[in-house]
C-alpha cells in the first residue's frame with residue numbers, strides 16, 4: 232500500500248489543476264460573485280471523494296441578494312469508527328484585482344513552479360492543498376476513525392458574516408460536532424498561527440458652519456477641526472500605541488504594537504465625477520469625516536481602546552473653540568488566541584517538524600480572519616490557521632502560490648490527520 236507522502240506527491244498534477252480551476256472561478260468580493268459556481272465545483276469534487284455535502288445559503292446576511300447570494304459548502308466524510316472530527320475551513324472569496332498585474336488575474340498561469348492569480352495564495356492554494364491532503368489520507372487510511380470536514384465559505388474578506396459566522400450561528404462549528412479546526416490561510420508552510428489581533432472601526436465627524444468661501448470668518452471650517460484631531464493623534468495617540476507591545480507572536484514585527492490606519496477622509500462638498508467639467512462652488516465645509524481602523528492587542532480591553540480615542544476628542548472639545556464631534560461605532564472584532572498546548576496546535580507543530588525537518592514557528596496574524604467566529608460564536612477553542620503561501624503576497628498584484636509549498640503543506644495536513652484520526656503517532 233502506498234504511504235501518505237507518496238500518495239500526496241503523486242497527486243502533484245491534480246493539485247496544480249485543482250488550484251488553477253479554483254482561481255479560474257472569479258469569486259470577487261465585493262460584490263460576492265460566483266459563490267454558487269465555486270460551491271458546485273467543490274461539491275462535484277468532494278462527492279467524488281466520498282464526502283457528503285451541503286450547500287448552505289446565508290440568507291439575509293450583508294450583501295446577500297438574488298443577484299449575489301452568499302453560498303457556502305460543507306462536506307463531511309465519516310470514517311470507519313467513532314472519533315474526532317477535523318475540519319478544514321477555507322474562504323472562497325477573493326479581493327479586488329487592483330492595478331499592476333503582469334499576469335491574467337484569473338488565468339491560473341503556471342510558470343516556474345508558481346501558480347499566479349487573484350486568490351492563488353489567499354487562499355485557493357490552501358483550499359486545494361487541504362483537499363489533496365484529505366483525499367490522499369482517505370486513500371491510504373480507509374479505516375480511519377472520526378471524520379473529516381472541508382468547508383468553502385463566503386465573505387471572509389468582508390468580515391465572514393455570510394460565511395463562517397452564519398455557519399457557526401447554525402451549529403456547524405459547535406464543539407460536539409467539530410473538535411479540531413485548521414484554516415489554510417497563507418501563513419507559510421512552517422508556521423502555526425494561533426490567532427489574531429482585534430479591530431475596531433469607527434467614523435469620526437467634526438462639525439462647522441457653512442458660509443461663503445470668500446468670508447471664512449463668518450463660518451466655521453470642519454476640515455480645520457479635523458486637522459486638529461489628526462494632529463492630536465500624531466502627538467498623543469500614535470506614540471502611545473507604538474510603545475505598547477504584545478506577548479502575542481504577531482508577524483510581521485511592526486504589528487506587534489497597537490496600530491491605527493486612517494482609512495479615509497472626506498470634508499466639504501462631494502468630489503465631482505472624473506468626467507465633470509463643472510467648477511466647484513465656494514463654501515466653508517460644515518462637516519468632515521474620517522474612518523479609523525484601530526487594531527488592538529489581546530492585552531488591551533476594547534473599552535480602553537475606545538475610551539482612549541474618546542478622551543482625545545473630549546480634550547479637544549474643552550480646549551478648542553467651537554470644536555464639536557460625533558463618534559460612530561462601525562464594527563469591532565475581539566482578538567482571538569488559541570492556547571499553545573491545544574491539541575491541534577501541538578499536532579500540526581509536530582507534523583511540520585516531521586515533514587520539514589525543522590521546528591514549527593508560532594505566530595499570530597496582524598489582521599483578523601474567520602477564527603474569531605469559530606471562537607466567539609462556535610465556542611470552539613481548538614482552532615489554528617495553517618497553510619501554504621506567503622502572507623505578504625495576499626491582496627497584491629501578481630499574487631502567486633508555490634507548488635512545492637502546497638505539496639509540503641498538504642503533507643503536513645495529511646500527517647496531522649494521521650495523528651488525530653488513526654493510531655499512528
Ligand SMILES: [Zn+2]
Pocket residue numbers: 322353354387416417600
Ligand atoms: Zn484569506
